[in-house]
Amino acid sequence: MLTSRIVVDRDFVISELDRRVFGTFVEHMGRCVYGGIYEPGHATANKDGFRQDVLELTRELGPTIVRxxxxxxxxxxxxxxxxxxxxKRPTRLDLxxxxxxxxxxxTNEFITWCRTAKVEPMFAVNLGTRGPDEARHLLEYCNHPGGTYYSDLRREHGYEKPHGIKFWCLGNEMDGPWQICQKTAREYGRVAKETAKVMRWVDGDLQLAACGSSQRAMPTYASWEYEVLDHCFNDVDFISLHxxxxxxxxxxxxxxxxxEDxxxxxxxxxxxxxxxxxKRxxxxxxxxxxxxxxxxYKAHSPSDLRKPGWPKAPPLIEEIYNFEDALVVGGALITMINNADRVKAACIAQLVNVIGPIMTETGGAAWRQTIFHPFAQASRHAHGxxxxxxxxxxxxxTKTHPNASLLLSSVIHDEATGTVTILALNRSTTxxxxxxVELRGLGEGxxxxxxxxxxxxxxxxINSKAAPNAVAPKERxxxxxxxxxVSAKLKPLSWNVIVTTPA
Structure with missing residues (x-):
């Protein structure tokens, strides 16, 4: 049997865990919105057209913020x-x-959905085909109390009180050649700076995120981050990673x-x-x-990304997750938690159907994918x-990593309740x-x-409509x-959650 040991001390703290690390993502893509969170004709739909079976699973999943x-x-x-x-809303081609x-x-339907799901909204502004002017107008529409054109327009639309959205993303993956109106680092850094400036003039109580590289493998990686931040360092709070x-x-x-990557x-x-x-x-x-x-990686062919004939809400990148995928998601959550001093927000993409922890059948059932479980458990128990x-x-x-630990773990202490949560992943295949786990300074009782x-x-x-609980946590x-x-035996290839409290 393998042996492993963890020692922690209540005084040796990395950081307070920002609960925004348990975020998720809703995009107008595939069946994430239409047939996912919103389906007015569904048997469970409420008066706003929101699928209540998806709402219930969302609450169980436990996201704190949604992009x-x-x-x-x-x-x-x-x-x-x-x-x-x-x-009176126009129908458009989504390129x-x-x-x-x-x-x-x-916008307003999403805000209503967020209030119903009890999650914080994270909004993003278009810096591809549009720019600072449209961004400030959207912010005025959402956050200004009233007495101006856009804030009064919101009120005319039935939303008297401002939405109060505090977290905003300045564009999306602007380094990518697949992006509508891709920009160089200089072009994007400049527009991000100017957009941040005017948005803060509209509402001074915002948190703003600039676009980092779309992935670590991008040819402009690192130089992109440096040049973008060199332009907008004083104006933003976050840099994004995908x-x-x-x-x-x-x-x-x-x-x-x-x-490890x-x-x-x-x-x-x-x-x-x-x-x-x-430098500054x-x-x-x-x-x-x-x-x-x-x-x-499975639903990654050209046909998974695009269907012919400009269809409405076609099924796109509907990844079917298996057990090993859930273990990797658990390991990623541990890594983010262990970097809590710098990772202050994160969004698993996406919430439903499109590479999502929740899967639905349009007009039918909804169920938890395998990756649902480590996320839901971490969100529920990791506080403090x-x-x-x-x-x-x-x-x-392995070929790329010669010395990787078989054990991945996080330990989180909630001073308010005295709870200590241990997340542990045994990566041994055999x-x-x-x-x-020695809990120093946390009381022997x-x-x-x-x-x-x-x-x-x-x-x-996998989990499926026919077998929705084939992969699910079991109490021990x-x-x-x-x-x-704390002493426990961890099965090979297992994700484990242990919660201790004062006796």
């Missing part, structure tokens, strides 16, 4: 098309995904190392941002928003301060692991309040705690 309306869709979107009487957009669902994880080799050990990505971007700060001799620290991340872990674990090697494992004998096992009663040391 909208894109994504690549954003760079060709006119926000004015999606407000006002629905029968990003080759679809027809009816604009039946827009990361999608692939298993092209069908090798689970190699697949697991995307987690994510950790390097986070640390590199933070270092670049700090280099821009150093500034104490300011730009934080990171990992506002698109997920496993995505992330503690610095001293980990002793055996390692494994061996059970004995785990001991503790009890195990909850313990569960996510495990399946088949790495390719064999975890013990003695004199402040």
């Amino acid at each position: 909208y309306p894109g994504g690549n869709f954003l760079s060709g979107y006119n926000w004015e098309d999606g407000v006002g009487p629905k029968d 990003a995904w080759g679809s027809t957009e009816t604009n039946e669902f827009g 990361a999608y994880f692939r298993n092209d080799s069908n090798d689970v050990k190699e697949f697991f190392t995307v987690i 994510l950790d390097s990505f986070i640390k590199e971007v933070a270092s670049i941002a700090d280099a821009v700060a150093a 001799r500034s104490p300011k620290r730009i934080m990171l928003s990992l506002d698109e991340w997920n496993v995505w 301060q992330v503690l610095r872990t001293k980990v002793q674990s055996e390692t494994f090697s 061996d059970e692991m004995q785990l001991d 503790r009890k195990v309040a909850l313990a569960s494992e996510l495990h399946h004998a088949d790495l390719k096992a 009663t064999d975890v013990s705690i003695d004199k402040g040391v």
